Amino acid sequence: MSDPSASGWGSTRKTGPGAAASPKLLLRRLRQALAAPGDGQERLNQIVTLIAQSMAAEVCSVYLMRGQDTLQLSATEGLKSEAVHEARLKIGEGLVGVIARDGRPVVTAKAREHPEFRYLPETGEERYSSFLGVPIQKLGRTLGVLVVQNERPMSYTEEESEALALVAMVIAEMAEAGTLIPRASDDDSSEDREPVHIQGQGAADGVAIGPAYLHEPKLLLPNPIAEDPLHERTRLREALTRLQTDIDAMLDDDQMDATSEHREVLETYRLFANDRGWVRKLEEFIVSGLTAEAAVDAARTEARLKLRTATDPYLRQRFDDMDDIAQRLMRRLILPNDDDRAMPQDGAILVARALGPGEMMDYPRGTLSGVVLEDGAIGSHAAIVARAMEIPLIVQAKGALRGVETGDSMIVNGDQGHVHIRPREDVISAYEEKISLRAQEKASFAALRALPCRSLDACEVKLYINGGLAADLPSLDESGAEGVGLLRTELHFMLNKTMPTREDQSRFYSHILDKAGDRIVNFRTLDIGSDKVLPYMKQPRENNPALGWRAIRVGLDRPVVLRMQLQALLRAASGRPLRIMFPMVAALAEFEKARGMLLEEVERLDMAAPPTDLKIGAMLETPSLAFAQKRFFELADFISIGGNDLAQFFFAADRTNERTAGRYEVTHPAFLSLIRMIVERCDEAGTELSFCGEAAGRPLDALALAAMGIRAFSMRPASVGPVKRALLAADLTAMRIVAEEAEEARKRVRDALIEHCMESLIPI
Numbered sequence: 001m002s003d004p005s006a007s008g009w010g011s012t013r014k015t016g017p018g019a020a021a022s023p024k025l026l027l028r029r030l031r032q033a034l035a036a037p038g039d040g041q042e043r044l045n046q047i048v049t050l051i052a053q054s055m056a057a058e059v060c061s062v063y064l065m066r067g068q069d070t071l072q073l074s075a076t077e078g079l080k081s082e083a084v085h086e087a088r089l090k091i092g093e094g095l096v097g098v099i100a101r102d103g104r105p106v107v108t109a110k111a112r113e114h115p116e117f118r119y120l121p122e123t124g125e126e127r128y129s130s131f132l133g134v135p136i137q138k139l140g141r142t143l144g145v146l147v148v149q150n151e152r153p154m155s156y157t158e159e160e161s162e163a164l165a166l167v168a169m170v171i172a173e174m175a176e177a178g179t180l181i182p183r184a185s186d187d188d189s190s191e192d193r194e195p196v197h198i199q200g201q202g203a204a205d206g207v208a209i210g211p212a213y214l215h216e217p218k219l220l221l222p223n224p225i226a227e228d229p230l231h232e233r234t235r236l237r238e239a240l241t242r243l244q245t246d247i248d249a250m251l252d253d254d255q256m257d258a259t260s261e262h263r264e265v266l267e268t269y270r271l272f273a274n275d276r277g278w279v280r281k282l283e284e285f286i287v288s289g290l291t292a293e294a295a296v297d298a299a300r301t302e303a304r305l306k307l308r309t310a311t312d313p314y315l316r317q318r319f320d321d322m323d324d325i326a327q328r329l330m331r332r333l334i335l336p337n338d339d340d341r342a343m344p345q346d347g348a349i350l351v352a353r354a355l356g357p358g359e360m361m362d363y364p365r366g367t368l369s370g371v372v373l374e375d376g377a378i379g380s381h382a383a384i385v386a387r388a389m390e391i392p393l394i395v396q397a398k399g400a401l402r403g404v405e406t407g408d409s410m411i412v413n414g415d416q417g418h419v420h421i422r423p424r425e426d427v428i429s430a431y432e433e434k435i436s437l438r439a440q441e442k443a444s445f446a447a448l449r450a451l452p453c454r455s456l457d458a459c460e461v462k463l464y465i466n467g468g469l470a471a472d473l474p475s476l477d478e479s480g481a482e483g484v485g486l487l488r489t490e491l492h493f494m495l496n497k498t499m500p501t502r503e504d505q506s507r508f509y510s511h512i513l514d515k516a517g518d519r520i521v522n523f524r525t526l527d528i529g530s531d532k533v534l535p536y537m538k539q540p541r542e543n544n545p546a547l548g549w550r551a552i553r554v555g556l557d558r559p560v561v562l563r564m565q566l567q568a569l570l571r572a573a574s575g576r577p578l579r580i581m582f583p584m585v586a587a588l589a590e591f592e593k594a595r596g597m598l599l600e601e602v603e604r605l606d607m608a609a610p611p612t613d614l615k616i617g618a619m620l621e622t623p624s625l626a627f628a629q630k631r632f633f634e635l636a637d638f639i640s641i642g643g644n645d646l647a648q649f650f651f652a653a654d655r656t657n658e659r660t661a662g663r664y665e666v667t668h669p670a671f672l673s674l675i676r677m678i679v680e681r682c683d684e685a686g687t688e689l690s691f692c693g694e695a696a697g698r699p700l701d702a703l704a705l706a707a708m709g710i711r712a713f714s715m716r717p718a719s720v721g722p723v724k725r726a727l728l729a730a731d732l733t734a735m736r737i738v739a740e741e742a743e744e745a746r747k748r749v750r751d752a753l754i755e756h757c758m759e760s761l762i763p764i
């Protein structure tokens with residue numbers, strides 16, 4: 001930021017006693033004015049008057065967000081006072097709405113000629129030609145818009161725009177801290193304490209009622225304007241020193257392996273914490289009149305704005321690291337005793353912007369009853385972890401963080417994507433009823449457990465569960481599944497802060513086999529990369545991580561880790577059968593190589609009781625493998641279709657991107673014919689085949705896949721009951737005919753299948 005005090009701020013329009021004041025002076029005046037007693041509205045009025053005077057502007061107005069998508073004129077100097085609290089604009093409407101939507105300033109000398117101009121007659125603004133508006137933002141969230149206007153067509157300078165942005169930043173902090181308008185938690189009668197309903201996307205089924213818990217505590221700045229810049233600079237330096245000491249202490253930790261990747265991450269953090277450019281920027285903000293914490297926040301907000309337009313993954317990563325450091329520094333400044341932060345109450349509903357799968361597992365099992373994310377995607381691994389842990393999860397719940405405080409009552413409905421914050425009593429009762437109905441339904445599924453899973457036309461179908469945590473194993477008995485069709489071993493790695501040793505792994509796999517007893521377990525070797533990141537293993541920066549260096553590719557290139565895992569598995573299975581499969585195999589040669597590596601480890605095995613029966617399989621997750629040489633199908637003892645990745649690559653649709661993830665369905669005729677082909681090739685080679693993507697757990701999709709010949713499915717435990725109930729009531733031959741006829745008649749296959757299920761009373 002250039003030093004705004006050096007600009008000719010307002011110098012061309014000296015109209016009143018305060019004209020040509022520097023932003024620093026304005027901030028000082030604001031601080032004096034705001035120190036005096038007064039309610040939020042009086043403060044807002046003072047702010048607009050002071051800005052108008054200082055900038056020699058005829059109009060200065062503040063618009064604040066009310067609800068999810070409306071901006072309300074909340075104070076003005078120069079426009080008609082009757083319009084305050086009356087004039088409203090939707091996000092995207094008029095210049096003010098566009099600023100809120102895009103999060104960028106708009107400046108024009110001829111507002112009326114601007115294509116987005118929208119005239120609000122109640123304000124009397126038609127006289128004003130020049131317009132400069134900046135968003136009032138905090139960390140990428142728009143809280144309102146600050147505008148100055150002048151009658152005469154003229155251009156505002158870049159310095160003026162930057163200085164107005166600085167004032168907007170102060171207003172954002174004050175708005176968030178509740179010094180302008182009461183913050184949500186401070187006034188139960190305010191509009192913000194009303195019940196809020198948000199429609200997101202359900203990513204893990206289930207319904208929960210519980211108290212909200214914010215993953216990142218809201219850091220409210222007590223006062224963004226500094227009284228004594230020198231004192232603020234000292235505070236900043238002290239906090240930076242403490243931050244560096246914290247990082248050094250982590251690096252000195254005896255547990256930290258000198259070569260670990262985690263160490264590299266921390267060293268990068270240390271570099272950032274010492275970054276001269278960053279520290280200089282923070283000091284500039286302090287010189288402009290902000291407190292140390294407001295300066296850190298201003299730098300973060302500025303960085304997030306830049307991030308919106310950055311596409312370079314390296315830059316994005318750097319921003320993320322920087323943002324993390326800034327958050328730690330803010331905590332050091334605002335909450336010196338933050339380490340004592342209370343863990344959530346049992347049954348809490350976690351609310352966050354985004355969450356990695358590892359972060360979710362940091363919460364002790366049983367603590368969370370639901371998770372709500374503002375971002376996130378249904379196909380992400382965080383969602384898979386939530387489903388494995390049977391925690392209802394909502395993604396894309398836009399605005400959730402704005403509306404909620406830790407401790408607010410909440411309901412999440414993962415089946416339909418509803419989030420209720422501070423729901424009314426009648427809504428709570430309706431959901432309590434729903435929760436009790438679900439419990440009854442669960443009991444009815446339990447009654448199906450003992451029945452063989454056979455369709456009406458006598459097709460035997462085997463149902464397995466997907467797992468990854470030791471705590472998944474009790475679900476085998478509860479669901480009546482035949483075994484674990486997919487054990488995602490990476491979840492165990494993700495739970496650990498450092499790479500688990502061979503002995504750790506072996507103990508874990510042995511425990512899984514003990515619990516499974518006679519039932520089979522398909523251990524899938526480490527599937528990392530893409531959105532599954534191990535904190536202690538450096539992941540290269542890639543433009544397309546889903547298509548990048550992941551899964552078996554990492555295993556083959558870095559055989560030490562894969563070999564160690566194979567040894568651990570072989571040891572764990574001592575005297576018992578063992579099934580191992582490799583993820584993301586794209587070509588026969590890869591399978592041959594991985595299989596060869598495993599056989600070498602068997603040869604080297606120095607054990608009294610090696611595994612009794614070793615079966616080696618592959619996940620079929622890339623279309624190329626469906627077309628592999630016949631030898632692949634002959635060599636594999638078993639194949640499991642990873643439908644999540646297979647559909648992602650088949651349709652070229654990123655499973656973690658909400659714009660593309662829901663676009664294609666497994667009942668699409670093209671996907672069904674791929675499945676038919678894989679079934680035929682496995683039948684021909686006599687190879688065991690199963691399907692373990694998320695679609696296996698959706699009754700309609702499972703029926704369609706079974707109708708194409710799949711006879712084994714692996715799914716999250718909660719889906720076993722519903723899928724079995726559907727299979728017991730279905731005639732798979734009839735369903736195949738329905739699908740084929742629909743395809744011929746150019747009808748949507750999914751619609752035809754749904755219609756058939758309705759007519760035949762198949763519960764889907």
Ligand code: PEP
Nearest residue numbers: 642643644645646692693
């Ligand atoms: C799949 O891709 O369908 C699969 C089961 O693997 P994951 O979801 O763990 O990538």
Ligand code: MG
Nearest residue numbers: 621642644645
């Ligand atoms: Mg996969």
